[in-house]
Every structure is written in C-alpha cells, then in structure tokens.
Amino acid sequence: MWLFALFVAVPIIEIALFIQVGGLIGLWPTLLIVIVTAILGTALVRQQGALAMSQLRQSFSELNDPSEPLAHGAMILFSGALLLTPGFFTDAMGFLLLVPAFRMFVLKELRKRVKVQSFTMGQENMRQSADPFRGTPRDPHIIDGEWEEVDQNKPNQGPSGWTRH
Structure with missing residues (x-):
C-alpha cells in the first residue's frame, strides 16, 4: 500500500514543484536546472559508484x-x-543518497527493520587452507583429478583428440 502511495505522491509533488519554480523563475531556467542537475548527478554517481566498487572489491x-x-x-x-528522473524532489532525494553520511543513516535504519537469521562466508575455511567444497583440510602438494585406466592390450580406437596423426 505504501508503494502505491509513493507512486501517487511523488508525481504530484514534482508537478507542484515545477509549477512553483517555473512560475518564480520561468520555463527555460527551470528546464536548464533540470538538465544541469541530471548532468551533475551523473558525474557524481560515477565517482561515488567507482568508490563503492573499490570498497566492494576490497571486502571480497x-x-x-x-x-x-x-x-x-x-x-x-x-x-x-x-x-536522471526529471524533477526537483527526485533530484533532492538523489543528491541526498550520494552523501555517505546519509547513506549510513539509511543503512542503520534499515538494519533496525531487517533481521538476518544467519550469515556465513563461503570462503571462510580457505584461511586455514581447507577445501571450500568439502570443508576438510587439504594437502597443498596434492592435485585433485579424474583418471581412467587404459588397457594396453586393447587395439587403438583411433586418435584420442590429444594426439595428432
């Protein structure tokens, strides 16, 4: 229900703000502000996104x-x-989400509402040189592989794909 209210409220807020700002400064300056905020926002999103990706890589x-x-x-x-959505309200919310302190506040509020039942790291056992698939310690000098015994008395069935004739 709250999502429906959001989809109704945001366009109404944007229309009201466009009417107010457009009446105050005129049509062309209003459109120019919308275009400039989209361009500036794109540059800031790229910068913040690159920083977030480096932090994600570091955590991995x-x-x-x-x-x-x-x-x-x-x-x-x-x-x-x-x-990128035209409007003053969405631009304000978008710029707010680019501020790391505001994102931390939002994350803190989300953590209050979301409870994680369990969390395990898949590679946690790798620190002790363990096999991540079996969870058992492994010898670094052993290489796992598959093999098949070949009968030397059987006639050759043709090239194996590994040799050239």
Missing part, C-alpha cells in the same frame, strides 16, 4: 562481510535513477 579480497558496500552501491544506483 579481505573476505569481509560485503553487505555494507553492496548496500552503498545499491543506494548509489538508486540515486542515479532518481537524478
């Missing part, structure tokens, strides 16, 4: 919980969509 390489960098990346992506 250090085998840390990636949920915070992923949440920041999702909010930056959402802010980009808001900034």
